[in-house]
Amino acid sequence: MKYIRLADNVPEVSVIGIGCMRIASKDKKDVENIIRTALDNGINFFDHADIYGGGRSEEIFGEVLKDDPSLRNKMVIQSKCGINKGMYDFSKEHIMKAVNGSLKRLNVDCIDSLLLHRPDVLMDLSQVKEAFSELYESGKVKSFGVSNMNRFQIELLQSVLPYPITSDQLQLSLAHTPLIDEGINVNTGWDNGIVRASGTLEYLKLKDITLQTWSPLQFGMFQGIFIDNENYGELNEQLHKLADKYGVTKDTIAYSWLLRLTQKVQVITGTTTTDRIINAARAADVELSAREWYDLYKAAGNRLP
Numbered sequence: 001m002k003y004i005r006l007a008d009n010v011p012e013v014s015v016i017g018i019g020c021m022r023i024a025s026k027d028k029k030d031v032e033n034i035i036r037t038a039l040d041n042g043i044n045f046f047d048h049a050d051i052y053g054g055g056r057s058e059e060i061f062g063e064v065l066k067d068d069p070s071l072r073n074k075m076v077i078q079s080k081c082g083i084n085k086g087m088y089d090f091s092k093e094h095i096m097k098a099v100n101g102s103l104k105r106l107n108v109d110c111i112d113s114l115l116l117h118r119p120d121v122l123m124d125l126s127q128v129k130e131a132f133s134e135l136y137e138s139g140k141v142k143s144f145g146v147s148n149m150n151r152f153q154i155e156l157l158q159s160v161l162p163y164p165i166t167s168d169q170l171q172l173s174l175a176h177t178p179l180i181d182e183g184i185n186v187n188t189g190w191d192n193g194i195v196r197a198s199g200t201l202e203y204l205k206l207k208d209i210t211l212q213t214w215s216p217l218q219f220g221m222f223q224g225i226f227i228d229n230e231n232y233g234e235l236n237e238q239l240h241k242l243a244d245k246y247g248v249t250k251d252t253i254a255y256s257w258l259l260r261l262t263q264k265v266q267v268i269t270g271t272t273t274t275d276r277i278i279n280a281a282r283a284a285d286v287e288l289s290a291r292e293w294y295d296l297y298k299a300a301g302n303r304l305p
Contacts (some may be wrong), residue, residue, distance in 0.1 A: 047268050213265065237299070
């Protein structure tokens, strides 16, 4: 496993993280098995949100920690807030309530990393600053980041915060590449050259902000995975070829494609299957060549100018 520094006051985190959205439907024994499998394979990062499973994902995770408190010292816990019953809400009141709820459900004294889940157009910067300051000074949150924000939204938020924004969690996979496309297709008339992300990929690298990729095997918005999908035949052929070369599985290669980006990257996998957690962990040890990276990009249906 490889590790990167997310924040100065947080232990180094594995480049593969476990997304906990789907554990709400699992029983405690299954969740404990997921946690221990991850830790045994060098994965120490667990990503939550207050809304996952209506709070149940954090709750059942917290039940495992209550039974074995020693696990807490082996992991870095991240959670997200800001989605409030069909709207986005960055008010101080909501942020504080959400974090206190997450702490209680997770059965922990602090959250290592807190992300604002989706941009709130009505954001009052002073309220976010006040909430973050109280959370940091009380020891309830160690570091702060965002999710699904572009570079200008990050700049706006950072302009008032005394704490660095450490990460931006964005959807990115071989079958969902707008973050990458706009940079490759600069000054073309192609649709892939449309600037949708405002240079966010390059901005994160410039500012040394960690890119956390969600839905790393998905296409569309939770429409399904591209592994063994007949609509991605050429891509699966290329994944199979490289999987054979490196002695791994196709999903491992798909994760390693993301890790090949030349910046700080964490791949957040949403799998709850232990075999696939092990596959994900192995991606940290596969370094694709530039040729292999571009061959996969093109096999996914992209063309180069």
